[in-house]
Amino acid sequence: MSVTTPKGFRAAGITAGLKASGKPDMALVVNDGPAKAAAAVFTSNRVAAAPVLWSRQVVSDTRVDAVILNSGGANACTGAEGFQNTHATAEKTAEVLGISAGDVVVCSTGLIGEQLPMDKILPGVEAAAAALAGDGGAAAASAIMTTDTVSKQAGFSGPGYSIGGMAKGAGMLAPGLATMLVVITTDAEVEPAALDSALREATRVTFDRTDSDGCMSTNDTVVLMSSAASGTAPGLAEFTAGLTQVCADLARQLITDAEGASHDIAITTVNAATESDAETVSRAVARSNLFKTAIFGNDPNWGRVLSAVGTTDAAFEPGQLNVSMNGVQVCRNGGVGEPRSLVDLSGREVEVVIDLNAGGETATIWTNDLTHDYVEENSAYSS
Amino acid sequence: MSVTTPKGFRAAGITAGLKASGKPDMALVVNDGPAKAAAAVFTSNRVAAAPVLWSRQVVSDTRVDAVILNSGGANACTGAEGFQNTHATAEKTAEVLGISAGDVVVCSTGLIGEQLPMDKILPGVEAAAAALAGDGGAAAASAIMTTDTVSKQAGFSGPGYSIGGMAKGAGMLAPGLATMLVVITTDAEVEPAALDSALREATRVTFDRTDSDGCMSTNDTVVLMSSAASGTAPGLAEFTAGLTQVCADLARQLITDAEGASHDIAITTVNAATESDAETVSRAVARSNLFKTAIFGNDPNWGRVLSAVGTTDAAFEPGQLNVSMNGVQVCRNGGVGEPRSLVDLSGREVEVVIDLNAGGETATIWTNDLTHDYVEENSAYSS
Numbered sequence: 001m002s003v004t005t006p007k008g009f010r011a012a013g014i015t016a017g018l019k020a021s022g023k024p025d026m027a028l029v030v031n032d033g034p035a036k037a038a039a040a041v042f043t044s045n046r047v048a049a050a051p052v053l054w055s056r057q058v059v060s061d062t063r064v065d066a067v068i069l070n071s072g073g074a075n076a077c078t079g080a081e082g083f084q085n086t087h088a089t090a091e092k093t094a095e096v097l098g099i100s101a102g103d104v105v106v107c108s109t110g111l112i113g114e115q116l117p118m119d120k121i122l123p124g125v126e127a128a129a130a131a132l133a134g135d136g137g138a139a140a141a142s143a144i145m146t147t148d149t150v151s152k153q154a155g156f157s158g159p160g161y162s163i164g165g166m167a168k169g170a171g172m173l174a175p176g177l178a179t180m181l182v183v184i185t186t187d188a189e190v191e192p193a194a195l196d197s198a199l200r201e202a203t204r205v206t207f208d209r210t211d212s213d214g215c216m217s218t219n220d221t222v223v224l225m226s227s228a229a230s231g232t233a234p235g236l237a238e239f240t241a242g243l244t245q246v247c248a249d250l251a252r253q254l255i256t257d258a259e260g261a262s263h264d265i266a267i268t269t270v271n272a273a274t275e276s277d278a279e280t281v282s283r284a285v286a287r288s289n290l291f292k293t294a295i296f297g298n299d300p301n302w303g304r305v306l307s308a309v310g311t312t313d314a315a316f317e318p319g320q321l322n323v324s325m326n327g328v329q330v331c332r333n334g335g336v337g338e339p340r341s342l343v344d345l346s347g348r349e350v351e352v353v354i355d356l357n358a359g360g361e362t363a364t365i366w367t368n369d370l371t372h373d374y375v376e377e378n379s380a381y382s383s
Numbered sequence: 384m385s386v387t388t389p390k391g392f393r394a395a396g397i398t399a400g401l402k403a404s405g406k407p408d409m410a411l412v413v414n415d416g417p418a419k420a421a422a423a424v425f426t427s428n429r430v431a432a433a434p435v436l437w438s439r440q441v442v443s444d445t446r447v448d449a450v451i452l453n454s455g456g457a458n459a460c461t462g463a464e465g466f467q468n469t470h471a472t473a474e475k476t477a478e479v480l481g482i483s484a485g486d487v488v489v490c491s492t493g494l495i496g497e498q499l500p501m502d503k504i505l506p507g508v509e510a511a512a513a514a515l516a517g518d519g520g521a522a523a524a525s526a527i528m529t530t531d532t533v534s535k536q537a538g539f540s541g542p543g544y545s546i547g548g549m550a551k552g553a554g555m556l557a558p559g560l561a562t563m564l565v566v567i568t569t570d571a572e573v574e575p576a577a578l579d580s581a582l583r584e585a586t587r588v589t590f591d592r593t594d595s596d597g598c599m600s601t602n603d604t605v606v607l608m609s610s611a612a613s614g615t616a617p618g619l620a621e622f623t624a625g626l627t628q629v630c631a632d633l634a635r636q637l638i639t640d641a642e643g644a645s646h647d648i649a650i651t652t653v654n655a656a657t658e659s660d661a662e663t664v665s666r667a668v669a670r671s672n673l674f675k676t677a678i679f680g681n682d683p684n685w686g687r688v689l690s691a692v693g694t695t696d697a698a699f700e701p702g703q704l705n706v707s708m709n710g711v712q713v714c715r716n717g718g719v720g721e722p723r724s725l726v727d728l729s730g731r732e733v734e735v736v737i738d739l740n741a742g743g744e745t746a747t748i749w750t751n752d753l754t755h756d757y758v759e760e761n762s763a764y765s766s
Contacts, residue, residue: 045690045693045694046692046693046694046695046699046701047689047690047692047693047701047704047717048693048701074686076686076689076690077685077686077689077714077717077718077719078718078719079702079716079717079718079719081718082718111686112684112686112687112689112690113685113686113689113714113718113719114719115719213672213673214670214671214672215671215672215673215687215690215691216690216693216694217690218686218689218690218693287597288597288598289596289597289598289672289753289757289761290596290598290761293757293758293761293762294761294762296758296762297761297762297763299762301495302460302496303457303459303460303494303495303496303601304495304598306430306459306460306495306496306601307428307430307459307495307598307599307600307601308598309429309430310428310429310430310431310599310601311428311429311599312429316429318429318430318431319462321430331460331496333462334430334460334462335460335461335462335464335465335496336460336461336462336496336497336498370672370758371758371762372755372758372759374672374676374758375676375679375753375754375755375757375758376755378672378673378676378677378680379676379677379679379680379682379754380680
């Protein structure tokens with residue numbers, strides 16, 4: 001499924017020449033209605049890119065007609081000229097589609113601190129508009145890739161309506177609210193306030209709990225558009241559940257394709273006093289470079305888990321902590337449990353469960369190991 | 384200079400057989416007085432090792448007669464048995480020295496989550512006591528090494544007195560208060576309250592601002608002992624300045640020998656509204672894996688600096704941020720400054736200066752780059 005699976009949407013992915021590789025680098029997703037309802041969440045990084053500053057304004061009236069996206073340049077830390085370039089991109093998109101620039105969300109991704117080549121962007125907008133198609137979702141998903149090795153799409157089929165989504169992101173991947181570019185479409189009839197509520201709830205437990213490398217991007221955007229073209233109006237709880245499923249699927253694809261990773265790690269904290277405590281503890285472990293390198297080395301080094309847990313202010317007693325790795329309780333009551341040698345870390349999936357024995361709340365953070373390939377990708381190439 | 388440079392101290396470093404390599408693994412530092420004043424700071428990690436729990440109690444009465452240290456095992460997350468082993472080590476040390484166990488600080492470093500081999504530790508205490516010598520400082524400094532490639536010693540000569548110190552630490556190196564084992568001696572006459580005040584001020588701006596890999600240890604200990612054997616009583620400000628110099632020297636040696644590092648990086652935030660803001664911003668950059676891998680790749684990627692600064696709550700306007708790398712202002716007013724190509728990162732020393740334009744306060748965090756060797760050391764070997 002893709003962003004063009006729901007009725008009322010067209011999309012395109014084309015090559016504007018922004019990337020030295022010659023790969024596709026601009027995408028366009030258009031909502032043909034009848035409704036143009038939208039909601040979005042953006043990075044909480046205070047150094048926000050020009051397209052984020054622009055798009056926050058666009059979404060504030062809950063109407064979005066189109067999203068224009070480019071890879072090959074983040075347009076972040078580019079000052080007034082960068083903002084003018086985002087504005088010009090929205091104006092050009094509006095002109096070729098016959099809509100208002102104030103209804104065009106702009107997303108950019110790539111190297112921070114360089115101006116976009118507008119002599120390629122503006123013809124790219126024209127080419128993208130000319131390529132718009134009712135089955136253009138896959139092409140759009142490919143055109144937003146940067147260091148991604150595969151394009152990411154997901155979908156949900158509800159009774160009489162559907163939800164489709166695409167995402168990019170492989171590095172600088174930690175939640176600020178989300179940490180990547182994501183476009184989600186639906187033909188369900190959902191009011192803007194309900195779209196916003198559903199999107200915030202879905203991202204809170206999916207993209208927000210994805211933390212590959214602890215680095216928050218300047219460009220994170222998740223935009224959700226409803227065309228209402230199906231004529232079906234699901235209940236909010238049902239719609240939120242379907243949307244959460246799409247977000248979780250995309251978030252999982254991001255982790256699986258994260259730069260250089262060799263293990264996908266789910267860190268679940270259980271029996272926490274609060275959900276916030278559970279998330280804090282899981283995230284502290286997810287951000288420990290020593291834990292992440294141990295997993296790369298297939299080493300069930302639970303001491304590195306406890307040393308990370310100990311840096312948090314969550315409610316727990318050190319002598320009551322239990323840690324399981326892939327089903328083996330290697331740490332019991334803060335001390336030595338089952339033998340480390342029983343833990344098999346040879347597969348890609350790793351599950352760490354930390355029992356705080358302090359309540360009944362749970363949260364999972366999804367992360368990766370820290371590998372030679374991560375260091376190689378992020379030292380050898382600018383992004 | 385070493386811990387035996389100040390008058391009134393003896394030390395030893397011996398091989399008890401804790402390390403598979405057969406290298407020295409136990410050290411002893413004894414204060415022969417006449418005074419036995421002491422102060423210490425410990426890890427703030429809530430999962431504190433047994434020797435930390437023990438030594439906090441020992442230091443609480445401001446008297447320390449001896450410090451017994453072992454590498455080859457952290458005795459952390461080892462429960463009641465681990466605490467009993469620390470206690471037994473202190474008792475044995477007291478017995479062979481003819482002092483009270485309640486005046487013996489115990490320090491351990493090595494793998495978390497395994498019991499110490501007491502059948503080797505207790506004979507090791509006897510051997511260390513037998514080897515005590517007035518010039519044993521260097522041997523002690525060697526015996527506390529783990530993944531350190533060189534031993535670390537430093538000293539300060541004041542008018543009529545001296546300060547000597549030794550340190551170990553190469554990984555799990557981020558401040559909790561300090562993140563390693565450090566023993567500092569002085570023959571200056573300094574009252575316990577002044578020792579404590581001087582030590583907290585010195586560590587606050589040295590070890591506390593050393594952040595190699597963001598991972599806080601369970602065993603960090605910095606202990607300072609005064610024998611008063613010189614008969615000289617310096618003023619508190621003068622003594623604190625000398626002590627800070629020793630701590631800064633040792634902290635710098637820790638960074639230079641950090642696991643796998645190829646660059647030593649000083650990140651200074653200037654013109655901050657508060658010192659706390661300056662420290663927060665410098666530390667956020669020091670903990671960005673993307674920034675650290677960029678430096679490994681000799682890439683002056685200032686966008687990764689700004690994306691880290693943007694995650695903090697320090698007072699600043701994004702459009703007023705300036706960043707210099709090795710003297711080149713690559714980011715001006717939040718946007719593009721001088722060409723990146725002017726920055727030379729080929730040397731080991733890297734200086735990043737972040738100007739917040741929000742006040743007059745400054746703080747520096749010392750860190751390293753993130754390299755293939757860091758990943759290799761921490762994935763291939765348990766610690």
